[in-house]
Amino acid sequence: MTVSVWLDPLADGEQVQHPPIKADLAIIGGGVVGAACAYLAAARNLKVVVLDAGQVATGASGRNGGFVLRGIQSYYQSCVKQYGRDLARYIYTLGERNQQLLKEALGDQLAAIDYDPCGSYLLASSLEELEEQALSCTLMREDGFAVDLLSSDPLDRGYYGALHNAGDFGVNPVKLVRALLQKSGAQVLEEQSVRQIEHSNQAILITARSEKVICDTAIIATNAYSPALDSYFLGRLQPARGQMFATTPLKKKILNALCYANYGWEYFRQLPDRRLVLGGCRQPFLEEESGAADLITKPVQMALEHYLKDHFSELAGLAIEYRWSGTMAFTEDGLPLVGELPHLPGVHFAVGCNGHGLGYSMGLAERVLASSLDGNQVGYFDADRGAIYTAGRAVNDISSGHKFGSEKTAALARSPQRARMTGEFEIGP
Numbered sequence: 059m060t061v062s063v064w065l066d067p068l069a070d071g072e073q074v075q076h077p078p079i080k081a082d083l084a085i086i087g088g089g090v091v092g093a094a095c096a097y098l099a100a101a102r103n104l105k106v107v108v109l110d111a112g113q114v115a116t117g118a119s120g121r122n123g124g125f126v127l128r129g130i131q132s133y134y135q136s137c138v139k140q141y142g143r144d145l146a147r148y149i150y151t152l153g154e155r156n157q158q159l160l161k162e163a164l165g166d167q168l169a170a171i172d173y174d175p176c177g178s179y180l181l182a183s184s185l186e187e188l189e190e191q192a193l194s195c196t197l198m199r200e201d202g203f204a205v206d207l208l209s210s211d212p213l214d215r216g217y218y219g220a221l222h223n224a225g226d227f228g229v230n231p232v233k234l235v236r237a238l239l240q241k242s243g244a245q246v247l248e249e250q251s252v253r254q255i256e257h258s259n260q261a262i263l264i265t266a267r268s269e270k271v272i273c274d275t276a277i278i279a280t281n282a283y284s285p286a287l288d289s290y291f292l293g294r295l296q297p298a299r300g301q302m303f304a305t306t307p308l309k310k311k312i313l314n315a316l317c318y319a320n321y322g323w324e325y326f327r328q329l330p331d332r333r334l335v336l337g338g339c340r341q342p343f344l345e346e347e348s349g350a351a352d353l354i355t356k357p358v359q360m361a362l363e364h365y366l367k368d369h370f371s372e373l374a375g376l377a378i379e380y381r382w383s384g385t386m387a388f389t390e391d392g393l394p395l396v397g398e399l400p401h402l403p404g405v406h407f408a409v410g411c412n413g414h415g416l417g418y419s420m421g422l423a424e425r426v427l428a429s430s431l432d433g434n435q436v437g438y439f440d441a442d443r444g445a446i447y448t449a450g451r452a453v454n455d456i457s458s459g460h461k462f463g464s465e466k467t468a469a470l471a472r473s474p475q476r477a478r479m480t481g482e483f484e485i486g487p
């Protein structure tokens with residue numbers, strides 16, 4: 059975020075009253091990735107400070123579906139085709155490790171974060187998708203991953219079959235982030251948008267809205283907002299909007315798993331209070347849904363309502379109580395970026411979650427901590443990978459559907475308010 063001379067309290071004579079806060083590690087961004095970094099750093103006995111521009115978990119981490127999946131946006135078979143077998147295995151192994159680490163971290167608080175060990179159905183919306191699932195199932199089993207292929211629709215709602223991942227689980231993502239941060243013991247500074255990161259006397263000086271932090275190491279975990287923080291991320295990350303809604307609570311439970319359909323373009327689940335949340339339907343609107351503006355649009359919300367009506371006809375006319383959006387960050391090859399800013403040694407980053415940050419969080423945190431604090435190689439997600447992973451597949455053919463190279467940067471018009479527009483677009487019975 060840029061700051062005009064008129065908006066800077068320091069330029070207007072207001073001085074920061076206290077000296078910079080000293081820390082071993084500063085984490086910029088209090089979403090799930092920043093929180094995971096803080097949690098894992100706690101085991102190292104470091105003084106950790108987390109800075110967030112707003113309140114923690116008000117970025118994408120507090121606006122998602124709460125699906126903690128092992129897989130990513132591509133089926134295993136596609137991953138093997140695009141990334142090669144070793145990397146595909148690595149991605150899914152990391153997903154399982156992330157699930158395990160989250161459960162261990164929150165073991166005594168799983169109920170408090172609405173942990174739902176219900177597993178997931180990846181629902182096939184076409185025969186072609188079911189064929190891809192069958193191939194994926196075979197390859198996954200060969201590589202030691204537990205998975206079931208269902209050749210008929212487990213929901214009886216017009217799907218062609220499904221992959222069943224018993225280990226996937228649902229959470230309340232806001233409670234998850236808050237719990238990780240609370241357990242980390244890190245000092246959390248909210249409403250502290252970082253404006254400048256620089257070297258000062260062999261340390262890193264971070265200037266935020268009204269606080270300064272001086273630290274040995276910094277980690278940027280600002281995902282889709284990163285291009286506004288440092289121009290290094292321009293063209294490397296494409297911000298894109300995802301929209302969702304939540305119905306009023308249903309009378310009874312009708313879903314017993316997280317549901318991810320049509321290659322993940324649509325996703326839905328039922329919450330503990332029996333509300334149904336549904337998201338996605340942005341595939342026909344990729345151009346309109348690029349960028350980081352926090353808004354809901356009539357075409358996508360209508361498409362979500364039609365989807366609900368088509369697959370849950372008994373719910374037609376049900377009131378929609380919440381509608382919202384969040385901003386994801388896509389990368390050219392669909393994989394995260396972990397690295398160190400070339401112009402600011404000591405400032406590391408873990409960004410580019412490609413719509414799966416809950417599934418990556420602990421895995422990315424482990425990678426970036428190991429590289430920033432221990433000097434280990436980043437490995438597959440190294441932002442300097444140069445040759446991006448595109449074996450057998452066109453760069454722009456990844457399921458994010460986003461085109462790269464346009465240098466079109468986001469208008470970062472974020473608003474902390476939740477969009478609550480009860481009934482406005484509702485489709486009748």
Ligand SMILES: Cc1cc2nc3c(=O)[nH]c(=O)nc-3n(C[C@H](O)[C@H](O)[C@H](O)COP(=O)(O)OP(=O)(O)OC[C@H]3O[C@@H](n4cnc5c(N)ncnc54)[C@H](O)[C@@H]3O)c2cc1C
Pocket residue numbers: 059086087088089090091092109110111112113114115116117118119120121122123124125126127250251252253279280281282283284287299300301302337383384385386409411412413414415416417418
């Ligand atoms: C509608 C929707 C549904 C989704 N569903 C799922 C799902 O079910 N499962 C899943 O795994 N993923 C899902 N995702 C993706 C997931 O939400 C993200 O990948 C994940 O939240 C990214 O986490 P993060 O911590 O990297 O970034 P964010 O959660 O976006 O956090 C970044 C933080 O950085 C802060 N920040 C930005 N700029 C600055 C600055 N200058 N100074 C200080 N702080 C700053 C922001 O305030 C924000 O809190 C979904 C996303 C959307 C939009």
